[in-house]
Amino acid sequence: MSETSFQQPDRRRPEPLWFQVEEAIRAIVKSGEWATGDQIPAEDRLCALFGVSRITLRHALRNLEESGLLRREHGRGTFVRSTTLVAGTRELTSFTQEMGHMGVVAGSRLLDCSLSKADAIAAAALEIEEGDPVVRIRRLRLGNDEPIGIQTALLAGARVPGFLDSGLLQGSLYEALEKRYGIVPVEARENYRVGTVAAADAELLGLAAGMPAFVVERITTDERGPFEFTVSVMRGDRYEIRSTLRAGRVAANNRN
Structure with missing residues (x-):
């Protein structure tokens, strides 16, 4: 995946950083760059790409998991899941x-x-x-x-x-x-x-x-x-x- 796909949060915007990261990940999935079943990069790599702390990233990932966009598998990583209505x-x-x-x-x-x-x-x-x-x-x-x-x-x-x-x-x-x-x-x-x-x-x-x-x-x-x-x-x-x-x-x- 091209690193230009990652839109870093704008700290001047009123929206929280975690919200901006969440929306950025949604956009990547919607574009098809991350397809159903794909494993997304590890947390430390995402933190570096988005330029945010691990706490901020985990907040965004937790929301995406709860909404059904991502699926976290212990010991394996986090994956894009099929469309799920939660x-x-x-x-x-x-x-x-x-x-x-x-x-x-x-x-x-x-x-x-x-x-x-x-x-x-x-x-x-x-x-x-x-x-x-x-x-x-x-x-x-x-x-x-x-x-x-x-x-x-x-x-x-x-x-x-x-x-x-x-x-x-x-x-x-x-x-x-x-x-x-x-x-x-x-x-x-x-x-x-x-x-x-x-x-x-x-x-x-x-x-x-x-x-x-x-x-x-x-x-x-x-x-x-x-x-x-x-x-x-x-x-x-x-x-x-x-x-x-x-x-x-x-x-x-x-x-x-």
Whole structure:
């Protein structure tokens, strides 16, 4: 790799040095100079190339690892990993927004968009009657053009009249819903479970049928109530759940 690829932080800028290093590494990966699976230079070499301390560099590398861009293997080094969506404490955002926050280019391929009838599960989630109309949107979700998961979203038909003829499936669905119908998400409840990739989805996801997957069910509401019920099947090798646990006050007091 050419050493001219490394943009040293500008100490006159208001952004912290670690943030500038983090963004510089993201740019190198995005350019393709570091490809998926590549081992990045050792810490001491990166410190010299970026002109920063080891503490600053480690701060940047830790953030990149937590966001799923890098993978650290003890005794081996740090590698560029395949696109990974890391789920944890986060804001209520669309897939497009969430991927953007991770420095990943979101994409999707529309697999189906049709009008159907709510089954018992969807009716309960959307607080409508079984058999009521729902708009079914099935999409292959991509990150940097690589398959991450398949999402099937059901929208309460009464909330989105004329949706099928609106051409709203380009870009973020939430942005489109806000512009046309005034629907602004305020809360979402998610349930995670481990499942397997169905035969019908295997080829789309680039996996063998039966491989592990995360199944995520999400009910999203606005001020009027539930408007969306989504079931996502996410690749087990490109989706992580990460959380931080802290001791409660009682436990902390017991150590005093």
